[in-house]
Amino acid sequence: MTPPRIAIGGFMHETNTFAPSKAGLQAFVEGGGFPAMSEGPAMIEALRNVNMGTCGFVEEAERRGWELVPTMWCHASPSAHVTEEAFETVAGKIVAAIEAAGQLDGVYLDLHGAMVAEHADDGEGEIIARVRAVVGPDVPIVASLDLHANVSPRMVAEASALVAYRTYPHVDMAETGRRAAVHLARLVGGAAEFKAFRQIPFLIPIAWQCTDMEPAGSIYALVARLEDGPVTSTSFLCGFPAADFADCGPSVVGYGATQEAADAAADAIVEAVFAARNAFAGKAFDPLDGVREAMRLADGATKPVVISDTQDNPGAGGDSDTTGMLRALVEAGATRAAIGVIVDPAAARTVHEAGVGATVKLSLGGKSNIPGDAPFEGEFEIVSLSDGHLVADGPFYGGARMRLGPSACLRIGGVQVVLGSRKAQMADQEMYRFVGIEPKDQAILVNKSSVHFRADFAPIAETILVCTAPGPMPLDPASLPFTKLRPGVALSPAA
Structure with missing residues (x-):
């Protein structure tokens, strides 16, 4: 049996639209504390034994005997907007390499989920849509996301599945890549799947999103427990509360063998988040x-x-x-x-x-x-x-x-x-x-x-x-001068 051919690529940036400095192409070339920009087979070797999604994905893919088609991977330290030049250069190379790869059975993208470019507020939605336009409607696209992703309806619609980290500090980035590979295997095998997506209408300060503390610890324990039986994947994304665009904020994504299963899991997580909203707080000093x-x-x-x-x-x-x-x-x-x-x-x-x-x-x-x-x-x-x-x-x-x-x-x-x-x-x-x-x-x-x-x-x-x-x-998102948030989003979790 011919092994599945899977294209892989990564483009990671967390954008604070209120920050002082933008991310140009050189920021991605240098890597911002993680491996430097790499292309082709060098991308796989650069990310071995590193706590990044691609590392875990590649290990699981190799275990399964898949044929991998590496495109490009890069990361830049969080900053203000990704410049148009940087976005178009990186996205262009990833999409062109996927197009040149010919027949594919699936695509894995290692993304952050909170990228805002100078010319595209929903950076990841734009990237996934461009890949979808190349591979067509039937090839599964699975992306791993940061826990701080600001997930948009476009991202959910264009991707076959979005799989997010469950720890902050993010000690499970490589593990999330492995989970993404397991999920992609299910889709490559022809399994039918249904989606549920919920946006939560309040912002959570990042210092109080820590999963070593409450309430996030208990919420993420629930997220993991719900992923069972007909529920194939669950993610709660706390969001990155410093990105001035419509879809900034927490969200829940669930997948299941039935629509009822996906909806029930997503609704259970939303209920837990709302029940805990006043506990997303802590003491800070001058x-x-x-x-x-x-x-x-x-x-x-x-x-x-x-x-x-x-x-x-x-x-x-x-x-x-x-x-x-x-x-x-x-x-x-x-x-x-x-x-x-x-x-x-x-x-x-x-x-x-x-x-x-x-x-x-x-x-x-x-x-x-x-x-x-x-x-x-x-x-x-x-x-x-x-x-x-x-x-x-x-x-x-x-x-x-x-x-x-x-x-x-x-x-x-x-x-x-x-x-x-x-x-x-x-x-x-x-x-x-x-x-x-x-x-x-x-x-x-x-x-x-x-x-x-x-x-x-x-x-x-x-x-x-x-x-x-x-x-x-x-620390308090309410002090930021938002202009683009969708109506009804509160700048604090306090009810």
């Missing part, structure tokens, strides 16, 4: 209050107190260069404290020219013109230098090979700073160690991340605090 609380808790603690600098999360569109938390650490007189990654390529060049041991006066960070933020003016000791190459082998990045560009460890008072030239979310302990900082030895760690850091840092943390220094990803 920067100085948060640092002082961390210092109090650290006194006598045996593990670091970890602070989330949530509003400058480069995993949600921030440039990783705001200085509010650094300012608070210095003002409070914190000691045995470290913060990272502050991205400032010009400062990194200056530091590398000066060398280890020198003291340099810097105007550090604060280049994104965020209201309430500014460069930090001060004298820093240069403790160490790095070329920015590291392997982030914690549970979130899962072995990703990072290239942060010229980097350094700086010291000002009792505070050490991880300085980098390219942004990546501080979600792995190696992102401190590569410049000589041992995170376990610190009293306070300030991570530019909202939730993903918890996967690698919660096991070493005395406790975790959330702080709201000025940044482009407000």
Whole structure:
């Protein structure tokens, strides 16, 4: 029997339409903390043993003996809109390669689900529709999606199935790719399937979407339990609440052997989300209050107190260069404290020219013109230098090979700073160690991340605090100036 021929491709970007910087083609070429852009067979090798959907899909496909037709895969750090040039270049190559592949039995797409391009608000809907136009109505298309996907009716209509992550931090990205392959196998085998799609009319702050906390933990346990018998796949997507387009927000997608089964599963998840809507909340501190609380808790603690600098999360569109938390650490007189990654390529060049041991006066960070933020003016000791190459082998990045560009460890008072030239979310302990900082030895760690850091840092943390220094990803979506949301969508889950 001839094995199925399956085309695979990936184009991943989470778009914060309110962020300061757009994602051009070079951002996808570099990879944004994950593997760099790759094409053809090199794409498969680049993603082996990496926590990404394509990795899990390929492992399952190879186990089943499928013939894979790799097209292109790329990822860029979350930011503002994907430029038209970048979108058309990448989407064009993926679609052209699928068209050139000839007869196919299926297509797998590794997507995020919250991409907004300069000329296309529904980036993934556009990509899936273009692939559908090439392969025709009968070839199954299955896409894996981020838990933060903003799913549109067009995405559901054009794809045969959408399969989403179930953890945040996303430690199951590769596993989701494997589940997508299992689902595609069912469709390639000719199984009939019915769809159910529900959009939820309120936005959920990303810091409170964490599946290690309630209510998300219980909701995702329900999602997994419902996938049984005639219910072939269930996904609850919390949505990315900083994308100004009509379909921003949480959603539920269900698939089943009957329409009744798909509808019942989707409705059960929606009911659970509505029942828990007031529990999507938590405590956040102003920067100085948060640092002082961390210092109090650290006194006598045996593990670091970890602070989330949530509003400058480069995993949600921030440039990783705001200085509010650094300012608070210095003002409070914190000691045995470290913060990272502050991205400032010009400062990194200056530091590398000066060398280890020198003291340099810097105007550090604060280049994104965020209201309430500014460069930090001060004298820093240069403790160490790095070329920015590291392997982030914690549970979130899962072995990703990072290239942060010229980097350094700086010291000002009792505070050490991880300085980098390219942004990546501080979600792995190696992102401190590569410049000589041992995170376990610190009293306070300030991570530019909202939730993903918890996967690698919660096991070493005395406790975790959330702080709201000025940044482009407000903790409260209600503070964002939306203009395109569909009518009836509340900017907060609070009933």
